[in-house]
């Protein structure tokens with residue numbers, strides 16, 4: 001039979017000289033395979049590299065020596081090791097001695113394996129929540145001469161059976177029972193409908209004692225003689241059965257059913273378990289005879305750390321079962337940990353099993369050795385239907401406890417229980433050039449245009465570098481064997497000298513040492529490419545030069561040195577890549593604090609779109625929620641709320657939904673959870689890519705990104721030009737023009753006071769003609785109805801109840817400013833009697849109000865300051881009218897501040913206590929006229945200054961506006 005490469009490696013390593021182990025290169029040569037293959041397989045097998053293997057053997061040897069001979073000298077040790085064929089340097093020996101206590105602890109733990117405590121150590125929580133009850137169990141079992149009968153109580157699925165199993169192991173290990181002694185278990189619930197049968201199974205019966213009793217038959221009590229009998233669900237044992245058990249517990253005597261004289265004896269240690277309240281479900285006289293009661297704490301009372309360990313352990317078990325590498329997204333782990341389980345640990349275990357089984361089935365077609373379980377995978381399993389535990393403190397803690405991604409080791413040796421979450425290693429073999437080329441062709445297929453293609457690639461490159469950085473920050477070191485074998489030593493030296501030189505020049509730079517390794521590997525690849533005359537294309541070169549100019553310059557210096565050393569010419573495109581590494585070299589805090597994105601759509605549209613975007617941009621944060629047609633909206637709402645809680649990092653969530661019934665999903669999530677949301681009422685791939693890119697590069701806060709997207713989409717809708725000389729109108733449509741059209745009109749009027757609306761019936765034969773006439777007289781903002789009249793040049797919008805409140809409509813209406821003055825005032829933007837220390841503080845404050853309310857774009861603040869620098873905006877009477885550029889205004893408004901104390905406004909130190917800030921779009925000039933009227937009137941100004949509340953000012957100004 002042919003043996004696999006893994007088996008060959010394992011065999012070679014098993015048989016190697018432990019003091020002089022084989023390097024990956026040695027093994028590769030003897031197997032005639034690539035060194036990278038050996039390195040990868042060795043890691044899969046969980047075997048350390050040759051240097052670490054050697055060190056472990058030597059440390060153990062030294063510890064042995066120290067325990068045999070107290071205080072051996074250095075030369076004694078080196079001599080002894082030499083005899084065994086192990087040569088080590090003095091510096092390694094020093095390092096081992098410096099850390100002797102660490103090594104002692106490390107290896108003494110291993111040595112003590114097999115001690116009696118181990119029978120309980122397979123229980124997760126044995127060092128935490130279960131410590132007390134383990135002590136109780138041990139005390140109970142060690143009680144002479146044969147332990148105490150014990151009752152284990154706890155909720156269903158909490159681990160009572162497993163705990164009883166551990167007690168049996170402990171009894172064996174401590175010779176309380178002899179090896180090979182019976183361990184009989186009986187679940188009394190299995191016979192709950194037939195108490196007679198239960199008694200006969202338990203105690204045995206005499207031939208003829210009941211119909212069907214054809215032979216004398218021993219029961220479980222006899223079978224468990226000299227061992228342990230575990231009676232699960234003991235509350236199902238009928239009172240008669242409990243009474244028989246008294247005698248057995250008191251005197252060790254019992255009779256089989258139907259026997260009157262023949263008293264039998266059995267030496268049995270009873271372990272019983274129940275989920276019920278023992279006061280009401282067991283006879284008092286029986287309870288009194290069970291001296292030890294052990295209560296297993298419910299899952300709810302266990303710590304987050306313990307819950308994480310449990311969930312990881314169950315994923316590990318599945319990994320071992322399927323023989324596949326499992327990548328479990330941190331969000332998935334969070335969801336499993338935070339969920340409230342009625343069925344406790346048992347339920348957690350089975351839900352993880354179902355999730356893995358589903359992922360396994362999905363994977364069969366792909367025949368990959370890896371399974372990635374993302375949040376989208378668990379949505380189908382309805383695991384959110386029972387709610388999660390969302391105290392904010394646990395949310396914060398869990399995010400710090402769970403790393404970005406969880407990697408379950410491939411068939412690890414200790415297959416049942418693993419205690420640690422092991423994070424994924426960065427794969428150094430991937431070639432960035434190739435990745436970018438592949439991506440480029442994939443994106444081209446999407447037809448998104450040259451600029452967007454570059455933008456997507458940029459996100460991809462940034463993300464790839466961020467991953468390298470975060471790996472380096474979390475100290476996932478590149479295996480030193482890998483570096484030695486992969487990279488030319490000359491190059492490693494050159495790079496590290498260059499970097500230390502950089503550091504010498506600028507001592508403030510803190511360097512990510514691990515990035516050095518990545519950089520060396522990358523440069524090695526680059527040199528190879530150049531020597532093989534392969535082109536290097538960096539589609540983002542311009543962007544890199546612009547955004548990382550400093551790093552680009554440093555990269556050029558390094559390139560000069562490499563060019564000299566290797567006699568090659570390195571193209572600028574490559575310098576761009578090196579600049580990215582230079583940026584990564586500087587230590588930065590990696591945060592994962594970005595806005596969440598959730599896409600909701602019917603069928604599988606959402607998940608298909610997300611999978612395209614994830615693949616394309618190498619990101620993993622947009623979440624798809626597919627909605628089966630038969631699922632009720634309430635269920636979807638609940639599910640979405642739970643998911644929103646998991647993915648929110650405090651920066652809010654952007655929803656995409658194209659279904660009328662779910663357009664208000666963002667509002668519902670906000671109300672129920674306090675998470676800030678925005679909803680885009682459309683689901684298409686280009687908009688989604690745009691959003692992901694903006695979110696990824698943290699282009700701005702949620703509102704900024706939302707309005708940017710809506711505005712760019714709005715610009716698309718505005719293919720039909722508007723004419724400012726004509727009044728604007730909205731046309732509402734229904735079949736007759738008298739039913740729904742009128743209702744729509746009314747709701748529009750309620751929401752947008754003063755808007756002009758015309759209702760028309762679709763059955764009107766001259767519909768097209770009528771529309772044409774309206775168009776001659778008006779600017780038609782939109783036709784809203786239930787049926788599309790399909791008339792060229794008309795922006796038709798399908799009516800839904802949510803439409804009226806939607807931002808989209810609001811934007812549409814305000815853009816054309818039917819009569820902007822009616823809507824410009826907002827009480828929240830009238831600030832009364834506030835104290836500011838300076839003009840700068842006031843401008844900052846007003847800008848944040850405007851920006852948070854989505855009135856202005858991010859750039860507004862700069863234009864506001866620039867305007868002030870140009871010339872003062874002071875007008876007489878202690879008033880100032882600061883203002884930014886109309887191009888950065890989303891929606892016209894008037895912001896008013898009445899200051900409690902005067903502040904200096906300009907170079908001439910004129911003081912102001914009243915601010916009117918007109919925030920105006922190009923075509924909303926009318927507001928300026930109104931404002932002039934206010935500022936010119938001494939009476940109006942003095943009334944405003946006398947006002948005590950924003951209500952009063954609002955009223956005053958509304959009257960002027962409406963005149």
Ligand SMILES: Nc1ncnc2c1ncn2[C@@H]1O[C@H](COP(=O)(O)OP(=O)(O)OP(=O)(O)O)[C@@H](O)[C@H]1O
Pocket residue numbers: 122123124125154155156157158159160161162163232275313345346349
């Ligand atoms: N502390 C633990 N560490 C690891 N696995 C655990 C632990 N507790 C419970 N389990 C696992 O959870 C599952 C349920 O546990 P178990 O069957 O022992 O619970 P139970 O209380 O006996 O349940 P029931 O009341 O339903 O009989 C089992 O697969 C068990 O291996």
